[in-house]
Amino acid sequence: MRRITSTVAMMAGVTLLAAACSGGGGSTSAEESPSSSAAAEPSASESAPPVRGDEELVIWTDALKLDAVRAVADQFAEDNGITVGVQAIVNTRTDFITANAAGNGPDVVVGAHDWIGQLVQNGAIDPLQLSAADLGGYAENAIQAVTYDGQIYGLPYGVEALGLYCNKAYAPDTYASLDDVIAAGQAAVDAGQVETSLNVAQGDVGDAYHMQPILTSMGGYLFGQNPDGTYNPEDLGLASPGGLAAAQKIFDLGEQGSNVLRRSISGDNSIALFAEGRAACLISGPWALADVREGLGEDGYTLQPIPGFAGQQPAQPFLGAQAFYVAANGQNKTFAQEFVTNGVNNAEGMTTMYELANLPPALTEVRQSIAADNPDFEVFAQAADNGNPMPAVPAMAEVWAPLGQAYSAIIGGADPASTMQQAQDTIAAAIAAS
Known part of the structure; x- marks a missing residue:
């Protein structure tokens, strides 16, 4: 006799936020991806x-x-x-x-x-x-x-993967560059229509997962790739010319620059603020769709792949x-x-x-x-x-926390070049010791 059974072994636990997204990222919460390992599992x-x-x-x-x-x-x-x-x-x-x-x-x-x-x-x-x-x-x-x-x-x-959502009421187009996205959002901020122009989850501990499109558009990278496409953990690109250019761009967009990137925007509130109509645009994934559709309506937003910065490389999310x-x-x-x-x-x-x-x-x-x-x-x-x-190599465990913290510090006004170099040195030392 055939027997089909399904059991649910739901173990009680306290959800801890990781210093990593999909293994890392730091500020990710239950509001973020329900299907990735963005949030740490309970101990x-x-x-x-x-x-x-x-x-x-x-x-x-x-x-x-x-x-x-x-x-x-x-x-x-x-x-x-x-x-x-x-x-x-x-x-x-x-x-x-x-x-x-x-x-x-x-x-x-x-x-x-x-x-x-x-x-x-x-x-x-x-x-x-x-x-x-x-x-x-x-x-x-x-x-x-x-x-x-x-x-x-x-x-x-x-x-x-991450995409770009924009509220049609404040940023009604699809955009060729992140510069255009930010400009449209800033116009809505200046008009008093929204509180933020572009929500990118970071928080006090940073979020390297959500920052990856900015890093790659400016020419930076985490691990280099071997000819067969596999990752090489010994080739770190955070302090490469592109990585340092990304650090400077993050500083320019941070709280001491144009105030586009803010530590007050984290995985706890980035989606909700956009869905409530308080942000012009949002970088997030398919896990945000239900909240966005409920808040703005089926026709109240646009969605497109994240563009790169004008004159720079394409943005490549994980x-x-x-x-x-x-x-x-x-x-x-x-x-x-x-x-x-x-x-x-x-x-x-x-x-x-x-x-x-x-x-x-x-x-x-x-x-x-x-x-x-x-x-x-x-x-x-x-x-x-x-x-x-997303690199599946064990060395990724050494990346998320120091890189996220570096991004958060740069957003807050820390020197971009030395902070990014320190993050790379910390990651390299941890990988070598592991």
Whole structure:
């Protein structure tokens, strides 16, 4: 007799803000991306460890993805005559690593691609039994995001990147440069219509994730890339000429300059202020759509990929991919590989993930099918096409806090060149010591 089960193991915990977005970023809150690792997971010490269900195939995810994963898993269970349990775990990544090492974790885990370096380092996930050629129907940079040391570890179902929202009442156009965006917003500020021209979440501890488009447009970068596109943590570009130009631009836009970038704007209020009509424009991701539509109406805003500064390079936000992974010590790895490589890896499964997890699809076929009905998601998919995958290397853990703090200090008036150089030196030393 077939039995399809879904369980929710919601562990009590205290949400702590990370010094990182999608692994870092500092000021990110629950208002920000619900599907990335932008906010830190609760400390394992704050909650009881989850207990693996007794089903034949057990999948761990977070509560926000639960309905989507459960729908796909239930179909797989019915098709294969097995029992499947889907559990929502609060601190998914850390509890998964611990449980997997003890042999009582899930068979499949769902999460952000920038977990991969840490998961591989801890021997927690297996490569998929799929090649890049097998996944030719997916966005190329989504596959790049889930590839580590030349092997594919995750099946991506959704992508996300930052875009530019503007309130049509105050900044009604789409814009060719960030200079034009700021000018339009400033005109609304000067007229007393809004409080801020462009909201970029930073806060007192900074947010390197949201600052990435500004860094890249001015020619800066975090890690250099090897010829094969992988990141080189030994090549830091924060104090490169482009990185220092970005630092100066941030200073000029900061509280001692034009006051566009403000430490009072953080992940706690950046979206809300825009949705309430108190900011002309906003840099944020697809997770802001519901609040923006509710506050400004379906036709009250424009959305476009973030432009670069006039005469400078294109702005490149980070690409984030959400994916399915096979646990290295799962109790039923055969079912796990079958579920990920066949049960989810099809248009029907990916459409279900899109409809219930509410992210731009990674599978091109599904993306094309929904483009006309959800043009906003197509904009974010285009932004992801233009972005660089969030580095999944373990060295990213050493980046977020010092870089975010440097950005916040520069916004507040610290010397841009020396502050950026100090951030690079701190990051380089931490990487060397790790």
